[in-house]
Amino acid sequence: MFLDWGSITTFYGQLLKGAGLTLVITGLAFAIAIAVGLLVCAGRISRVAPVRWASTVYVEVMRNTPVLLQIFIIFYGLPSLGLRFSAVTAGVLGLGLNVGAYLAEIFRAGVIAVPKGHREAATALALSKVQTLIWVVIPVSLRAVFPALSNMFLATLLGSSLLSVIAVPELTGETNEISSRTFLTIEVYSFSTLIYLALTLSCSIGLALLARWLFPRASRS
Amino acid sequence: MRSILKAAALSAAALGIALTMAGPASAQESRLDKIISSKQLRVGIILSLPPFGMKNEAGEPDGFDVDVAKLAAERLGAELEIVDTTAADRIPNLRTDKVDMIIGQFTRNSERAKVISFSDPYITAVVMAIAVPSDSTAAKATDLDGKRVAVIKGTTQDAAFSAAVPGADIQRFDSSAAALLALKQGQVDAMIEDGNFLNYQAKLAGNLKVIIDPAFGNLIDYNSIGVQRGDQEWLNWVNMFVFELNTSGKGRELYRKWFDADMPAPVNPQF
Secondary structure, three states: OOOOOHHHHHHHHHHHHHHHHHHHHHHHHHHHHHHHHHHHHHHHOOOOHHHHHHHHHHHHHHHOOOHHHHHHHHHHHHHHHOOOOOHHHHHHHHHHHHHHHHHHHHHHHHHHHOOHHHHHHHHHOOOOHHHHHHHHHHHHHHHHHHHHHHHHHHHHHHHHHHHHHHOOOOHHHHHHHHHHHHOOHHHHHHHHHHHHHHHHHHHHHHHHHHHHHHOOOOOOO | OHHHHHHHHHHHHHHHHHHHHOOOOOOOOOHHHHHHHHOEEEEEEOOOEOOOEEEOOOOOEEOHHHHHHHHHHHHHOOEEEEEEOOOOOHHHHHHOOOOOEEEEEEEOOOOHHHOEEEEEEEEEEEOOEEEEEOOOOOOOHHHHOOOEEEEEOOOHHHHHHHHHOOOOEEEEEOOHHHHHHHHHOOOOOEEEEOHHHHHHHHHHHOOEEEEOOOOOOOOEEEEEEEEEOOOHHHHHHHHHHHHHHHHOOHHHHHHHHHHOOOOOOOOOOOO
16 A cells, blocks of 8 residues: 555645535535524424424425435436526535424424423513514524534535535545545545544534523533 | 544544554465455446446346456356446555456556556447537537536546546536436536447437547547556456457457447457
8 A cells, every 4th residue: 555645735725625615515505404494493383284294294204315315306306397406506405405304303492492481471571472582482492402503514514525426526526536536545535534524623613612602601511 | 612622632643543554565465366265256347337337127237347257257266246336436446455356447547557557458448429418519529618518537538528628617427327317317518438338328318419529539448457556466367367358259249249339449459
């Protein structure tokens, strides 16, 4: 086995470009996921039964099928129905819709986590429904679900590597490309692993700081 | 916070140890002896590259390359174990000792020969053919300037086409099957692969046509079997096997079986 660590420097630019795209994809997918999550969460606790059923079906289907297949259906399948997305769009959409189902459940847990007494207190203070939502339910549940949200963000970042199979040149895609062109398999894959580690750890630290700033009196772990 | 930093330090240390341990593996016994005594031959084949490698209706590996692998196992008196691979994973599979040889339409070149060894050629192909939808007006490679073009990561075609038409929007797929699907679904405007694969696919699909750019028409691939570098005895055997395949006419017979045509060029001017 001949390891050639020096040659990796030649590919810094390409790998960093891939890492940049990985972050962009993660950000966009997670934004979609939050929107989908809030919507579906609202559906899950809705009083209208059909809305509740539809939301439940969405969550169960998305969570119980592989995200890779969902991405394949969007990229390779939908063109048959006349819906054509670029590889990046299809990937972001697939990832966002999938993670959205998980976020919906996390948000729902957060809403349930708000103690009944809090709502009763809000009623006693004559807060309207909207005021209760903004000042009581959201702050309390956000604090409860923040660690779970952070985890899902990291899972989205790592999951974005799946997009390499539909030719998206994100970090894993670029890594495969360099490895297949230069045969520096072990070297390039190890280096990319380190980049992923650096990305996830900086995100973890960033999210931990965000939590500290958002919830000043939260107990820290 | 502190626990995150601690975890980071630990993971970095673990990775460091793992990498230092991947030291040189000294070659003693030839792979040839190992295969003869264990009666096991592991062959990497691209099973997403019909009709070279694919799964038949029974779900069994089948195709031109599979037939060649079966013949090799038979000659060695060994049991054949087929390892599915992709174009990009061919060299990694050899370097990490997952397979004893790769029979996967391997184009031999001096760059690749720095890390693995190639046998004598066992099949020829037009290097660069272009598949487009039947209604496409493209007639040569440069017509694809600005168009979305699918190539397969780590192939000769990727390098050649990227250099020839730098203005194309090149989408790099992991397998020929994935690229072909993208072409059929209109996700790309063209696909670059070798002539054997594309001619066969165009015949199956009907709504695709194959263009051979005159500038690349004379370029012939002499595809070989890939083996690990540093085991000359094993390479000698593989070369002898290829020699027999070529001189006995068995190779040409297999090509005719799968393509209903003759190879685009004689397999090797020597024979």
